[in-house]
Amino acid sequence: MPGYSPPVSMLPSALQTRVDAVEDPVVKQLIKDIVAFYDTETPEANAQDIIKDAEVYRGLGMILPERRRADIAIKQDRLVVIVKDKVIAQGDWEMYDLVACLPVPDRPKPTWNVVIANSTGKDPASSIVLTLTDVAADKFIENAKPVSIRQALLDSLRPYVKEVYDEPVLHVTVHQGSREGVLSFLHRYIIFGYRKPLTILPLSQISNLSYTVVTRLTFNIVVVLTSGEKHEFSMISHDSYEAINQWVTDRYLEDLSLAEERRAKKQRAGPSELEAAAEEASQLPEAEDDSDEEEAEFSEESDSESGGEEEEESDNAGSEAEESDS
Structure with missing residues (x-):
């Protein structure tokens, strides 16, 4: 199938040796594509051969x-989806490296959608979504442990999948265009589902997130990716704002790439006008302090004036004394 090249080890040993000896990469890829075609389009018997030695969950929604209804076969090298003894999807564990168990709102009894997908979000058509209720695992797999089907499936996938989320941080009902769905916020992803195509937005690819079209009851979220691609989700209840904003704040603080980008933007912006003015003022020469000289001049003038007045008073006193003697 597209996006999957089965291991050459599936071929008989003689053919494996011949394929390994092929040096031309185009020819080698052609061989793998042919194997992939027959691996997914072969008759019923081949589907049963593929799931030999696999852990098989039968009849999952x-x-x-x-x-x-599908059978899910978990093998050491890949995941296989079979419908009526025909393989309709499969991929290795590099392709299926993300599993998220997401609650389905507004159901009379607890229900979850288990998303099995590629964490880059670049191949949404390959995503698998299973719907599970809170029932015992032994209805779907032989020799099951006494746990729910949800727990059993996650435990089976955990050894092979890079990231497994038992539940989201939060989830809200939203619209994207005319499509109504659930927007789930995980630790490092945002997932919108569950109709085709499934949307997976890794945090590492998110450039910014903003709130728009705020009304009395609802608001929209616009997620912009580093590629420039935009995703807008609308009709979100105001009741969800605080939880979503807390998720956004926490993720931005934890995501180093976004923090570095913000620091780089701040450095490119340069100092503010206030900072520039302060810097310019600090480089000016210090003004000379003339207060002491002014005080000294004022003191000398005062002394000279007072001295003149004293001499004039003494002269007047002498004249008056002479007149009285005469």
């Missing part, structure tokens, strides 16, 4: 890639 599936909504992506098709709304059918």
Whole structure:
């Protein structure tokens, strides 16, 4: 199938040796594509051969890639989806490296959608979404432990998948265009589902997130990726604002790439006008302090004036004394 090249080890040993000896990469890829075609389009017997030595969950409800009952085979090298003994999807554990168990709102009994996908979000068509309720695992797999089907499936996938989320941080009902769905916020992802195509937005690819079209009851969220691609989600209840804003704040603080980008923007912006003015003022020469000289001059003038007045008073006193003697 597209996006999957089965391991050459699936071929008989003689063919494996011949394929390994091929040096031309185009020819080697052609061989792998042919194997992939027969691996997914072969008759019923081949589907059963593929799931030998696999842990198989039978009759699980599936909504992506098709709304059918499906068998899920978990092998050491890959995941296989079978519908009526025909392989309809499969991929290795590099392709399926993200699993998220997300609650489905407004159901009469607890229900979850288990998303099995590629963490880059670049191949949404390959995503698998299974719907599970809170029932015992032994209805779907032989020799099951006494746990729910949800817990059993997650435990089976955990050894092979890079990231497994048992539940989201929060989830809200939103619209994207005319599509109504659930927007789930995980620790490092935002997922919108559950109709085709499933939208997976890794935090590492998010450039910024903003709130728009705020009304009395609802608001919108616009997520802009580093590629410039935009995703707008609308009709979000105000009741969800604080939780979403807390998620955004926490993730931005923890995501180093976003923090570095903000610091780089701040450095490129340069100092503020106030900072520039303070810097300019600090470089001016210090003004000379003339207060002491002014005080000294004022003191000398005062002394000279007072001295003149004293001499004049003594002369007047002498004249008066002479007149009295005469």
